[in-house]
Amino acid sequence: MDLFAGILPFVHVAQERSFRRAAERLGVSTAAVSKAVQKLEADLGVRLLERTSRQVALTPEGESFLERAREAVAQVRAAREVAAQAQSAPKGPLTVTLPYILSPLVLPRLVRLQARHPALTLHV
Template sequence: MRDLFVGIVPFVYAARDKSFRRAAERLGITPAAVSKAVKVLEEELGVQLLNRTTRRVSLSREGELFLARCEEAIAQVRAGRELIEMYQRDPSGELTVSLPHILGRLLVARMPRFLARYPAMRVHLRFTDRVSRLIDEGVDVALRIGELDDSSLVSRRLMRTRWATVAAPAYLARRGTPARARELTQHDCLRFRSPRGVDVGWSFSGPDAEAKLELSPRMTFDQGDLLLEAAAVGLGVCQVLDYMVADYVTAGRLVEILREEAAPGPAVHALCLPGQRGSPRIRAFFDFLVDELAPDPE
């Protein structure tokens, strides 16, 4: 079957030009090579496709039928190439993005600009707090926070984060503003509980960085948005990543405290499968994320 496909193009050129010599010139090979390729093709099919004389080449009846099908196939291949070339120029189709819930607001707020820039793109956002297996789950791009476990994936760091400790103005007016992290032991603390059922610890830098603060949570939450809402209505102090609370602080609903003791947070990365980074859809999304999330210089 391999020889069958190898001989099709020389056959089509020879049939169109009615000459092995002209077909050879167009293909950049010798007339003997064209003649041999056609002969092998005829042997594969078990019929004579071209009638040969010393002066001219003509199609047999079987050759006419076969040529029509070959030209249809070549036209389909050409159309496929043109489609791929157009696809390379203009990203289109569906892109599946996996990301944790706490990155949801950050990304969704920026999606109108991406969709306006690439009107032929469709995006499916798949929210999950577990690590997605890209190849098994049909994921094109994954956004992840923290250390990367799978070194086989192509990754790009998008931004750094830091831990922000916040409380509502009304709460601070009622309970006072702690001047040091260790004073949080006297406050109502709101904690995030991971999908594994473990309360996420708080992190600080400075003198209290190594201190074992016994922060007994007044309430725990497994949804970051609701944790922030609880803090905003004055239920207590919480610690989240800085980008999560930026809008609350700007609106005056929350106040950041202990800024001088804020600890660095985990980095945010975008990942894709090796070999997919050059895909127009994925390349466009990676570039968009880099533009929007202001990456650190590499």
């Protein structure tokens, strides 16, 4: 069983109170969202949503699950952001050649740059 299977579709349906709008936000078909939520409910063995032809409402179990699912989604997004930032941080050697007269202006800035990006190695 995939730990996160169906979580994102469920969160979007619960927030939008609509399978169609959730599908639009996710860029998939309404049927795909419906199947994902049904599979999640089957895996959990509990009904999360009450569906009628006019509306979608959360069950008490769905309310509880939604609260924790939102936290999980937020944590995964934060983890992805941290990983992306680590990838985009400057690292490696940086060689700077400049005239002696400019060194009093440039060197303090280079020191601050290296302090902000410790993976950067300066060669002046």
